[in-house]
Amino acid sequence: MEEIKLMKGNEAVAEAAIRAGCDGYFGYPITPQSEVMEYLTAENLEERSGMIILQAESEVAAINMIYGAAGCGKKVMCSSSGPGISLMQEGLSYIAGAELPCLLVNVERGGPGLGTIQPSQSDYFQAVKGGGHGDYKLITLAPASVQEMADFVSLGFDIAFKYRNPVMILSDGAIGQMMEKVKFSKPIPRMVNLPKWAATGKKPGRKKNLITSLYLQPQDMEKHNLKLQNKYREVEKKEVRFEKYLCNDADYLIVAFGTCARVSQKTVQLGREKGLKIGLLRPITLYPFPYNELNNMANSLKGIISVEMNAGQMIEDVKLSVNGKVNVEYYGRMGGMIPTPEEVLEVLENKLIKNG
Amino acid sequence: MAKIQGAIVVETNNCKGCRICVEVCPTNVISMAKEVNSKGYHYAYMEFPEKCTGCANCAITCPDTVITVYKKRVEQ
Amino acid sequence: MAEYNIDEIIQEKNLVYKKSKIRTDDIMHYCPGCGHSTTTNIIADIIDEMGIQSEIIGVSPVGCSVFIYNYIDIDWHGAAHGRASAVATGIKRMLPDKYVFAYQGDGDLAAIGTAETIHVCNRGENITIIFVNNGIYGMTGGQMAPTTIEKMVTTTCPHGRDIKTMGNPLKITELIADLPGSYYVTRQAVNTPANVRKTKKAIRFAFESQKKKKGTSFIEIVSSCNSNWRMPPVEANKWMEENMFPFYPLGDIKVPKE
Numbered sequence: 003m004e005e006i007k008l009m010k011g012n013e014a015v016a017e018a019a020i021r022a023g024c025d026g027y028f029g030y031p032i033t034p035q036s037e038v039m040e041y042l043t044a045e046n047l048e049e050r051s052g053m054i055i056l057q058a059e060s061e062v063a064a065i066n067m068i069y070g071a072a073g074c075g076k077k078v079m080c081s082s083s084g085p086g087i088s089l090m091q092e093g094l095s096y097i098a099g100a101e102l103p104c105l106l107v108n109v110e111r112g113g114p115g116l117g118t119i120q121p122s123q124s125d126y127f128q129a130v131k132g133g134g135h136g137d138y139k140l141i142t143l144a145p146a147s148v149q150e151m152a153d154f155v156s157l158g159f160d161i162a163f164k165y166r167n168p169v170m171i172l173s174d175g176a177i178g179q180m181m182e183k184v185k186f187s188k189p190i191p192r193m194v195n196l197p198k199w200a201a202t203g204k205k206p207g208r209k210k211n212l213i214t215s216l217y218l219q220p221q222d223m224e225k226h227n228l229k230l231q232n233k234y235r236e237v238e239k240k241e242v243r244f245e246k247y248l249c250n251d252a253d254y255l256i257v258a259f260g261t262c263a264r265v266s267q268k269t270v271q272l273g274r275e276k277g278l279k280i281g282l283l284r285p286i287t288l289y290p291f292p293y294n295e296l297n298n299m300a301n302s303l304k305g306i307i308s309v310e311m312n313a314g315q316m317i318e319d320v321k322l323s324v325n326g327k328v329n330v331e332y333y334g335r336m337g338g339m340i341p342t343p344e345e346v347l348e349v350l351e352n353k354l355i356k357n358g
Numbered sequence: 359m360a361k362i363q364g365a366i367v368v369e370t371n372n373c374k375g376c377r378i379c380v381e382v383c384p385t386n387v388i389s390m391a392k393e394v395n396s397k398g399y400h401y402a403y404m405e406f407p408e409k410c411t412g413c414a415n416c417a418i419t420c421p422d423t424v425i426t427v428y429k430k431r432v433e434q
Numbered sequence: 435m436a437e438y439n440i441d442e443i444i445q446e447k448n449l450v451y452k453k454s455k456i457r458t459d460d461i462m463h464y465c466p467g468c469g470h471s472t473t474t475n476i477i478a479d480i481i482d483e484m485g486i487q488s489e490i491i492g493v494s495p496v497g498c499s500v501f502i503y504n505y506i507d508i509d510w511h512g513a514a515h516g517r518a519s520a521v522a523t524g525i526k527r528m529l530p531d532k533y534v535f536a537y538q539g540d541g542d543l544a545a546i547g548t549a550e551t552i553h554v555c556n557r558g559e560n561i562t563i564i565f566v567n568n569g570i571y572g573m574t575g576g577q578m579a580p581t582t583i584e585k586m587v588t589t590t591c592p593h594g595r596d597i598k599t600m601g602n603p604l605k606i607t608e609l610i611a612d613l614p615g616s617y618y619v620t621r622q623a624v625n626t627p628a629n630v631r632k633t634k635k636a637i638r639f640a641f642e643s644q645k646k647k648k649g650t651s652f653i654e655i656v657s658s659c660n661s662n663w664r665m666p667p668v669e670a671n672k673w674m675e676e677n678m679f680p681f682y683p684l685g686d687i688k689v690p691k692e
Contacts, residue, residue, distance in 0.1 A: 026528060054527045058520070059553040066517035066550070070493070070524025073511045078524070096514050201509035201525075203532050205488045212503050214512040361436060364450070365443040374466030376667040382627050399466070408438040414451040415627035421471030422462055423453035430443045432436040 005186045011151040011178040015081065015107055015171070016041035018155035019053070021189040024105075025076035026054040028067040030086060033119040034175035035109035038081040051192055061086035065093030072102035073213035075200030077159050077193060081107035083175075084117065084125050088133065094168055095134030098230070099215025101199075103162035105155065106140075106170040109178035110311075112338040120338020121175030123260060124312035129172050130289045130319070137227055139234050141169045141241065142288040144259040148182035150286075156190075161241060163197075165233055172288060174311065176261045176340060243286035244295060248274065252281030254354050255299060257320050258309040259285050261340060266309050268343035269350070280350065288316070296323035303328050305354030309346055310334045329354070360431050364412025368402050369424040375399035379416035379425065385409040388416060454478040456487055460504045467667025469657025470499050470566055472624040473633070477537075477564070478506045480638050490533040490641075491525055493518045497539035498572040498659075516547030519554035522561045533644050535562040540579040541571050544606045548580075551606065558615025558649035562640040565607070565652065568659035569678060576662030580604040583681050588662070603681065607654045611688040617649030619688035623656045625671040629684070648690065656682045 009017065016038045019027060029039045042055045058064035064080050071078040082090065087108045097104055110125045112118035127133075129142045141161055143154045151173060158169040196202055201211045217223040245263075248270055249255065258266040263284040273280040283299065285292050300306070306328055308317035314332040321330045331353040335341045366388075373395060379402050380388045389405035402425070404410060412429025456478040464471045481487055487508055494502045496515035503510035513521040518536035526534040543551050543565050554561070570588055571577040577590040583603045585594040595603070611619040618640055622633040633655060640651030656678050660670035 026524070028524065056523070056527060059549055062517070063520040063523075063550050063553065066514060066520035067524035067527070069513070069517075070511060070521035071528045072524075073521075074491075074525055074528045076528045078528075092514055093517075100512075201491050201511050202529060203488045203491060204507065204509045210503075210507055211509045212512070213510070214503070216500065216512055363436070363438060363443055365440050367444060372461055376467030378467055378625075378667055378671070381668050381671075407440060412443075412448075412450050413627075417451040418475075418630045419472065419624070419627050421464065421466070421468055421475070423457060423475045426452040427450040428444050428448040429450050430445075430448045434436055 007184050007186065008181055009148065009184055010037055010181050011148045011173060012037035012109065013041045014148045014152040014184045015155060017186060018152040019079060020045065020047070020051055021186055022156040022159055023051065023077060023190045023192040024053055024079055024159070025192055026056070026071050026078040027080060028056050028058050028064045028071070028078065029080045030058055030061045030064050030082065032083045032086045034111055034121070034178050035081050035083050035107065038107065051189065053192070061089035062093070065090035068104050069093050069097050069102065072097060072104045073100065073201050075196035075202065079105035079107070081109065083109050083111045084113045087125060087128065091134035094140065095136050095138060096215050097168045098138035098140070099136060100213050101166040102168070102213065103159070103166055104168050105158045105162055106168060108170060108172050110172065110174040112336065118338040119175065121261060121340065122311045122336065122338060123174055123262065124315070124336065125172065126288065126310070126312060126315035129170050130291070138230060139167070139237070139289050141165070141167055141237060142172050143169065144172050144286060144288050145177060146260050146263045146284060148177065148180060148184050151177060152184050152186060165237055167233065172260070174261050238290040241287060242290045242292050242295070244292040245284040245286060247282040247284070249281035249283060249299065251279055253279040253304045254350060255303050255306045256280065256282045256309055256346070256350065257285070257296070257306060257316065258282065259288060259316065262309045262311060265341055265343050266346055269346040272343055272347050273350070278355070291319045291323070293319070293323040296320065297325065297327070300324040300327040305329045305331065307331045307333055307350050307354055309341060311340065312336060361434055362411050362429050363432050364410035364427065364429040365407060366404055366410065366416060367426045370401040370403070371395045371397070372422055372424045373399055373401035374422055375401060376421060379420055382415045382419045384413060384415060385411060454482040456482045456507050458505055458507050462505055463501055464498065465661040467658070467660050467670065468498070469568060469624050469655060472630065473564065473566055473655055473657070474502055474505050476624065476630065476634050476637060480634060480641060481506070481508060484638065484641060486533055486641070490535070491529070493522045493525070493534070493536040495538045495542040497542050499537055499539060499566065500573065502537055516542050516545070517550055518542065519547065519561070519563060520550040523554055523559050526559055526561050530560070533641055535564060535641070537564045538566070539572070540565070540567045540569065540581040544580040544604050548606070552609070552613070555610045555613045555616045555650045555652060558617070560644050560647045560649065562637070562644065562651045562653065564637065565654045566657050567654050567682065568657040569603070570659050570662045572659050572662055583677065605682070607652065607687060610652050615649050616652055616688060617690055618643055618651040620686045621654040621656060621682060621684050623684055625658065625674065654682070656684065
């Protein structure tokens with residue numbers, strides 16, 4: 003039975019985690035996402051699902067607790083914002099290298115450095131192009147509503163366990179803090195049977211399980227990397243998700259995710275009122291990026307604009323997608339500023355239509 | 359009167375020649391062989407086996423557990 | 435006087451001690467005479483004696499003992515440098531009925547891992563931390579460690595550790611003993627049979643204590659690193675007795691009252 007609640011994006015993540023049968027949350031406070039852990043610590047978790055929650059001494063400790071818990075085959079997650087996610091990069095590389103499932107939530111804030119607590123999308127590169135060392139990928143989901151903040155928790159866990167890879171929900175401070183209606187589905191119980199690969203105690207009849215990312219011999223290391231790459235090719239084939247708004251007859255396309263997609267949807271409406279055929283492509287998975295879809299769409303477009311709350315990061319993937327077929331421009335705000343629908347339309351008109 | 363007679367068996371090829379067993383043997387049974395094993399280490403051996411009491415000091419202190427210890431009660 | 439007949443002595447029924455079946459056949463990569471080797475054997479012996487091979491998970495560090503998972507036939511989780519106790523926390527919180535231990539060297543535990551070490555013991559996680567202190571960074575070629583004693587020579591203090599510019603050697607075990615969350619804290623060694631037996635007792639007590647859920651057991655094992663100290667194994671042990679033991683005295687530091 004569905005339940006409808008009015009809550010903040012951060013709270014929705016927490017509630018969804020309990021209902022998704024999450025086994026553990028290990029985190030550290032940082033604005034603008036501390037509500038995730040606060041919500042969980044306020045709930046009677048022992049009664050609800052028995053989920054474990056622990057506030058670690060740092061994000062470094064938190065991600066390593068996640069790494070340990072994930073190695074037991076458990077559904078575990080944590081949330082943070084840019085500076086904390088930076089601290090977690092080593093741990094994420096280890097988790098990906100050891101092929102463990104887990105869920106991360108980055109409620110982005112302005113950076114670089116200590117930055118600001120206002121929202122941004124400037125951790126796109128960090129999430130999608132690899133913030134940690136080595137050849138690995140973070141499967142990245144970009145919610146654009148409080149409902150998606152909730153829905154992507156169980157989706158994220160499913161994908162994480164399917165591919166034995168960390169998954170990130172790349173949100174921003176606006177979505178984390180805004181309040182909207184959320185429909186929650188019935189809770190599912192926590193897993194009883196743990197995966198065969200998990201380190202849970204070597205029962206008789208099987209070899210010891212070792213959770214590791216260390217392959218000292220180069221031949222072994224390359225073999226392992228090829229295995230990971232094959233996995234990522236599967237992810238790229240099967241897990242691309244996006245949403246299109248008024249694209250069928252569009253001459254000009256906005257590509258935007260998260261909060262910028264919400265703003266841009268209004269821009270499309272404003273543009274259409276003026277007689278401009280604008281559409282919006284909202285990538286839902288940032289990795290895997292909808293390269294093929296965008297490449298196909300480019301055949302009938304006169305221009306594309308990438309709208310982001312950063313200095314121009316996703317635009318590189320947009321340009322890669324279209325491979326020179328059509329002009330790609332950028333518009334963005336930084337430092338916690340959120341673009342308005344009107345200013346996006348003005349820039350689109352200037353860059354794509356007047357000068358295009 | 360009963361007496362304990364001990365003996366050790368050394369996995370000579372895995373011995374790394376650290377000599378700690380020589381140090382800890384209370385009856386000075388063990389010495390290092392003049393020969394080397396295939397890894398180039400002088401390995402431990404019982405030079406005076408009759409003195410071995412099977413106390414296992416050598417085996418439990420051997421970093422590489424290459425020593426197996428036996429002991430038997432014999433009548434004098 | 436009874437004749438010495440070796441064939442009559444070397445028989446299965448006369449067995450006193452042999453390598454534990456929990457130890458694998460892999461040849462340990464440690465240098466000859468290394469305290470890590472002996473400690474690894476002791477842990478395997480205890481797991482065997484307690485019959486908990488299927489109930490225990492070890493967390494291995496970065497350092498000379500990075501490959502410990504190849505030598506003991508249990509489930510293992512390899513941690514990033516310094517993070518073993520955080521990883522062990524994650525495991526123990528998920529599987530509270532299993533035995534969980536973290537095995538770390540001095541850089542891993544007392545340099546990069548200081549925060550995790552202190553907080554794990556502060557929270558009183560019901561795990562065992564086994565800390566091998568040889569006052570030097572072995573794997574990376576002999577650099578100074580937080581536990582390097584004054585005037586000791588390493589590759590990053592080639593004129594000897596100078597307290598004024600490099601700080602004091604860190605007695606982290608004493609710090610841990612001060613935390614209410616630590617349940618049993620002891621400092622041992624494995625250079626002599628007597629010390630090996632004491633260390634075995636300490637590790638066994640620590641593992642058994644996990645079931646009492648009364649806090650963290652912390653066992654420091656002062657060891658030699660003969661390769662990086664540039665001495666043969668027996669001489670290194672002597673140097674350790676003369677120089678390390680006075681600064682890091684052996685014995686129980688915190689013993690539960692029951």
